[in-house]
Amino acid sequence: MSLTRDFFARSVHEVAPELIGATLLFDGIGGEIVELEAYHQTDPAAHSYRGLTPRNAVMFGPPGFAYVYRSYGIHWCLNFVCEREGSASAVLIRAIRPLIGLKVMRRRRGLSDERLLCSGPGRLCQALKIDGSHNGLALDAPPFELSPRSAVADIVVGVRIGITKAAEKPWRYGLAGSPFLSRPFGHA
DNA sequence: TATGAGATCAACT
DNA sequence: GTTGATCTCATAC
Numbered sequence: 723m724s725l726t727r728d729f730f731a732r733s734v735h736e737v738a739p740e741l742i743g744a745t746l747l748f749d750g751i752g753g754e755i756v757e758l759e760a761y762h763q764t765d766p767a768a769h770s771y772r773g774l775t776p777r778n779a780v781m782f783g784p785p786g787f788a789y790v791y792r793s794y795g796i797h798w799c800l801n802f803v804c805e806r807e808g809s810a811s812a813v814l815i816r817a818i819r820p821l822i823g824l825k826v827m828r829r830r831r832g833l834s835d836e837r838l839l840c841s842g843p844g845r846l847c848q849a850l851k852i853d854g855s856h857n858g859l860a861l862d863a864p865p866f867e868l869s870p871r872s873a874v875a876d877i878v879v880g881v882r883i884g885i886t887k888a889a890e891k892p893w894r895y896g897l898a899g900s901p902f903l904s905r906p907f908g909h910a
Numbered sequence: 911t912a913t914g915a916g917a918t919c920a921a922c923t
Numbered sequence: 924g925t926t927g928a929t930c931t932c933a934t935a936c
Contacts, residue, residue, distance in 0.1 A: 759928070769921095769928075772921085772922085775920080776920085777919095791928085793919090793927075793929055793930095794918075794927060794928095794929045795918030795919045795920085795927095796917050796918060796929075797929045799928065799929080801928090814928055816928085842929070844929045844930055845929090848930095882928075883928075883929095884929070885927085885928055886926095
């Protein structure tokens, strides 16, 4: 059982909270998604806001694909494209709870602290070894493997991180109380 | 604990 | 030339 393209062919704001608690594996390595953020084309903070460019082209394509981009020149960030073709919306995967391939992830990251392996978009991609060459890959086929969460998740909502435009929008979602969040959520 | 620089690339002004 | 959906390491309180 895995998440299909239909799952992603809905509003990002519907899809995003449902992905909390889902399992993300890349090349057999990964864990449970505990934090992500939603970006919509009408959102000034979204890469797609100003229209199509070679970098963000995947966001303008069909849902259910991976959009990977380079951040601040050195980090890679993983997004899942949502909604229908042309709407250019996506969720940024910000943190997962490492479950499978701990040894490999520790080696790639050069760290022993489990909580720091995947808590942040750049860290996550380093641990899973995701980079620009994976931009545009389908999410319902190897090396990706996505499974829906098995139980109801306790979700917290907050404002997004590291942006200056539309910074007040409460489009950051997280698993309540998880020690693997890139940063804690406020309350309210 | 807290701020600051550096890494380094694509898009924008 | 500057900025950004970032992280790490160094230096300063």
